[in-house]
Amino acid sequence: MSTVLIIGAGGVGNVVARKCVMNPQVFTRVVLASRTLSKCEEIQRAVGTEKLEVAQVDADNVPELVALIRKVQPDLVLNVALPYQDLTIMDACLETGVDYLDTANYEPKDNPVFEYKYQWAYRERYEKRGIMALLGSGFDPGVTNVFCAYAQQYLFDEIHYVDILDCNGGDHGLPFATNFNPEINIREITANGRYWEDGEWKITPPLSESFEYDFEEVGPKRMYLLYHEELESLCRNIKGLKRIRFYMSFGEQYLTHLRVLQNVGMTSIEPIEFQGQQIVPLQFLKAVLPDPGDLGPLTKGKTNIGCNIEGIKDGKVKRVRIYNVCDHQDAYREVGSQAISYTTGVPAVIGAMLMVQKIWHRAGVFNMEEFDAKPFMELLNQQGLPWHIKEY
Template sequence: MAKQNILIIGAGGVAQVSAHKLAQWAPEFGELHIANRTKAKADAIIASLREKGHEMPFTSHALDAMNPDNVEALLKKIDAGIVINVGTAFINMTVLEGCIRAGAAYIDTAIHEDPAKVCETPPWYANYEWKRRGDVEKAGITAILGAGFDPGVVNAYARFAEDEYFDKIDSIDIVDINAGSHGRWFATNFDPEINFREFTGTVYSWQGGEWKENRMFEVGREWDLPVVGKRTAYLSGHDEVHSLSARYKDSDVRFWMGFGDHYINVFTVLQNLGLLSEHPVKTAEGQEVVPLKVVKAVLPDPASLAPDYEGNTCIGDLVKGSLNGKEGEVFVYNVADHKLAYEEVGSQGISYTAGVPPVAAAILIARGDWDVKKMVNVEELPARPFLELLGEMGLPTRVIDAKGDHAI
């Protein structure tokens, strides 16, 4: 069977990681392509591949992915069989539409967002992607949603616990701690606009069989995790809660993200001043601006943080449940090193953890293991093949269970 051509859409820090991993695993695919609104950014990623000694450079393309006609036309032109969408979450639905029309498999790493709306009614997937389930199946393509790390790998961790530890799951607590330091006074680890939008609205969690609402930074607790030690994380709204709550209806599903006091203080000031609003305002000179976009413009580009980043991340699922009536718990997790990520692919650890998994998903589609010809979230797919492949690709999974702390 002919190997499938693959296209990356986007050219930020996560796209750079995905491109480097595709280059490392190029024999799994046919032609490699990368597209971005600004072609020069895609070319810069290709240049970074050559610096690492990869002789099979990608072909770059200029693409306005907000227009599904453009996406469809490019996919047909290059005969793409698989698309990895690691651009802004604002383009998910137009890229998905292009894939449906062109018959290409679709992979993304976050829920679609409408630029004019923040924190819509849960479950967020039902507002956008899930509405296209029938169209995806009718087109006979595979669409894997949220195949980054969180969402993505953490969804697979929950499925792994379901498959290998419990017949009844009581709770899933996803914990994301970044204990690294980039040396800047203030910066976000990925697109500031998307980052801040996650935390300006209502915090939704799934508890007691219903959606619970909290304010950001209202509920915090200390976690003692491998490598990073004791860190405070706060109950946060996040993508994976919205799909996991559909599969694990009788379980509590919560997402916790670590924040330092400095981040919270800066965030609070920006929010109280109205600088995190997505709604346009007019300056005294009559110029219309969106405050959140202005903040994004003055903050460091997340990709620029990589050279100076040090420390580790620890992201995992604490899953509690029972097997044959006997209660227990398991912590499934990964630790990533910012400096090692930079040395390997030129990006920091946050981008590394987000950029490797969609390539693993693409490999599993190309091999047929995950080519399910319908729309799915990661927890609907077999977890072990994914986690084992990620281990080969640089994101090993470890487990703390009754036997201790060990690799899967």
């Protein structure tokens, strides 16, 4: 018997709520909360009022969160709200003594740093409270961390090189739209690239390094080097690592639009005055762009996300590729969301399943690769994200 409280009712929240309801053997009670109650009620109507409870909460307000947690009395709070709200939700879990899980690391609104230090700082307090926080249980971060952990634990004696490749081969037919929160997405892409090599971080200008890669079931796509948060924990936890990088695919049309928006100042996070009010250009842009949650029925094609890993096994060089392919239309038919939301939401549910069943459970704050990868890998196959291994 376990109760899960989900906070956030966007595209990922929709997937998480539906998949939790699909696993009543683990989650006997599912509660979905958001600042916008109508979003929760829309998901509730889709899955059935008897299967999903809803509530309203401001995730920026710790006392409100504490009151809701005490009312619901969940075994786990599953955070799929905005990354800006990670710390307030962690504070509320600390105060109420409830386990915590999220899919993306905390990010200050005024400084897009993408660092785990803010959440790692909670380790000692969570340990003393006897509760657990699992960070980044999405796909990347999340599944990619588990792929690396699986390789370290079961396939290699030593891992030297990792390239994480995130390819979205989907097409929604719109001139310009982001597949997840536009504000977070654009901040991520317009930041400097960064990768870890020989014990230090190397910096590259935004989108300055790229190459073409031929993806299984998708075909050739141009990949661009970005900084992504899982690099920060993996470079600490994968022993013997010499280099780790992250690449994401972008079409030329998308990048052309992005360059124009940057050139005219629409991607800035610095407030400007407009008609007597302070507005943030990027937040205004988010308001006029299509909602990623509405892209499900439009998007066709597949994603292919995985890790290319090189290291040593039994004294010989070994190279493997571990990856997943997800079809946008298959995801939409199952849960009413496109594959980007699906590939983030399903791993969040798997992480929650392992935590409430005490398969993954220790007091403190942890990243995905710090646990036995095998139970998570088995559930990926069962919950709709089957993986494949190629050895070169």
